[in-house]
Amino acid sequence: MATMAVTASKRRYGARAARDKAIRRAGVCSALLALAFAPTAHAIDWRFEPYVNASSTYTDNVKQSSSNTQDALILTATPGFTLRSEGSRRVQASLQYGLTGVKRFGGDQSDNFYHSLNAVGKAELVQDFLFIDGNAHISQQLISLLGSPADATVNNSNRTTVGTYSISPYIQQRLGTFAFAQARYTASGAIFQNNVAPNANSNSFAASLRSGTRFTDLSWGLNYSLRKLQNSNAINSVNNTDATFESASATAGYALTRQFRVFGTVGHDSNDYLSRSGTSGSFYSAGFGWSPTRRTSVEASAGERYFGRTFSLAANHRTRLTQWRMSYSEDVSDISQQLLLQSGRTYWKCPLGAGRNEYILVTDPNQRPMSTCDGPYEPFELLNLATTQQELLDLYANLGLRGDLGIGTANGIFIIKSLTAGVSWDIGKLGFGLSAQDTKRLYQQLSNAQDHIQSMVGTVSYRLSAATTANSSLSLTRTSLDSLVAGGVARQDDLLSFSLGLNRRFADKLYGALTFRHTQRSSNVANADYDENSLTASVNMRF
Numbered sequence: 001m002a003t004m005a006v007t008a009s010k011r012r013y014g015a016r017a018a019r020d021k022a023i024r025r026a027g028v029c030s031a032l033l034a035l036a037f038a039p040t041a042h043a044i045d046w047r048f049e050p051y052v053n054a055s056s057t058y059t060d061n062v063k064q065s066s067s068n069t070q071d072a073l074i075l076t077a078t079p080g081f082t083l084r085s086e087g088s089r090r091v092q093a094s095l096q097y098g099l100t101g102v103k104r105f106g107g108d109q110s111d112n113f114y115h116s117l118n119a120v121g122k123a124e125l126v127q128d129f130l131f132i133d134g135n136a137h138i139s140q141q142l143i144s145l146l147g148s149p150a151d152a153t154v155n156n157s158n159r160t161t162v163g164t165y166s167i168s169p170y171i172q173q174r175l176g177t178f179a180f181a182q183a184r185y186t187a188s189g190a191i192f193q194n195n196v197a198p199n200a201n202s203n204s205f206a207a208s209l210r211s212g213t214r215f216t217d218l219s220w221g222l223n224y225s226l227r228k229l230q231n232s233n234a235i236n237s238v239n240n241t242d243a244t245f246e247s248a249s250a251t252a253g254y255a256l257t258r259q260f261r262v263f264g265t266v267g268h269d270s271n272d273y274l275s276r277s278g279t280s281g282s283f284y285s286a287g288f289g290w291s292p293t294r295r296t297s298v299e300a301s302a303g304e305r306y307f308g309r310t311f312s313l314a315a316n317h318r319t320r321l322t323q324w325r326m327s328y329s330e331d332v333s334d335i336s337q338q339l340l341l342q343s344g345r346t347y348w349k350c351p352l353g354a355g356r357n358e359y360i361l362v363t364d365p366n367q368r369p370m371s372t373c374d375g376p377y378e379p380f381e382l383l384n385l386a387t388t389q390q391e392l393l394d395l396y397a398n399l400g401l402r403g404d405l406g407i408g409t410a411n412g413i414f415i416i417k418s419l420t421a422g423v424s425w426d427i428g429k430l431g432f433g434l435s436a437q438d439t440k441r442l443y444q445q446l447s448n449a450q451d452h453i454q455s456m457v458g459t460v461s462y463r464l465s466a467a468t469t470a471n472s473s474l475s476l477t478r479t480s481l482d483s484l485v486a487g488g489v490a491r492q493d494d495l496l497s498f499s500l501g502l503n504r505r506f507a508d509k510l511y512g513a514l515t516f517r518h519t520q521r522s523s524n525v526a527n528a529d530y531d532e533n534s535l536t537a538s539v540n541m542r543f
Helices: 012-043 335-343 379-385 389-401
Strands: 045-059 072-086 091-106 111-126 130-142 159-175 179-192 199-211 218-232 243-255 260-270 280-293 296-305 308-318 322-333 346-351 358-363 374-377 414-427 430-443 449-463 468-481 491-507 510-523 530-542
Touching (some): 045 091, 159 335, 280 308
Antiparallel strands (some): 045 530, 130 159, 296 308, 346 358
């Protein structure tokens, strides 16, 4: 579960200012969402679900150090609640909040409190015309790819508080059967504790006009977007590396058959940000989509933008026992955008059909897949709520295939290239999963200097009984940074992690888990290697 640390620091004023600013921003976002919900609040039912989580972890290397190995016992308790809207088509909202208290015996023996927030809302203010979306999240994120990757409850030396928010009013209108128009304004941002990165505020506008129902085989669209990004220091409000992204494009497609279509895009980027290479230019792409059955879809394209050749791929295939996925994308981004995308992902339980099991689905912020889906849930909730082997496999696959790598909070604009692929399947009570990820960031201000994260994860689960499941995982992650990004000598780290555990449902709303984990890092840099063994017992109770 994502958490937020309130840590003691020599820079108490900076930490407090960043934290207070994050809370104010989240409060403003929540207030605006509440106002948006007000016109139809009388038609909404709210489901309030309190919960309490507790855990005990023993580790033989709490600092994940090669020279200063110290064992520690770490106790945590997390009271929290989930609030979800029900019974309204025009308002959909979910808010989850938890406060985690941490007590450490051994190591630095520090005590901490961590806040977590995951709020998502969507409202239809004027029927079929005016809408508003919003979300706010508070979590702990890695500061550097070179430091300890441990969760903040174990070791917060390489973690920082990050708050992200987004609020987006928009209008949409059908122009008869000819076209569908939409215009959207979005205010978003990210706030970083202790100035590990400049706080980011973004204002964007997007407008589109796309073909209506009059067009059957032929489809077309016109798109325009403008995003202004302002980075500033939380203490002295000094601007740093502001950027503008502007794009206009036209798309066209044609369905050659009911299963196969072709499409293309032409446009122009007019960007302004610090870069050692070009930031603007014309672009184009061409591709195809193939959907031979309802369970299989492939969409691929190739083209060129001002930073070079571009490719994209999205492929999915589902059978009764397996799920296959692959995706590849390239884009211009920054750390605030990446954190907004990552923190806003939502998890749902959706039915396959009458008399059939449910499956886990992941969507981007403010998207509800269908009215029959239940959620959204946090990943840890779904691990406890999963009642079938397929649900567990779907969850493991989605968690492994969404690109949620532990990226560091690096500054600047970068080209991000991301590939994910994997498969999950089950044989009776036995289930397997395999996924691979490859994410590369090329920093524009540093002549395409890059960091590169590659990961492979294998999972095995076995349902011992209706209430007990054994699970294990083996992962290998390679992190590579060239000399400019590493600030000296190019560095390569290999992180091996193995876990073995038991999950048990003791009662309808009482769950427990016992997990052993071994972690080992080897590096080409002296004194960066370490080994760690840990054992965690946890219990979750919902009311």
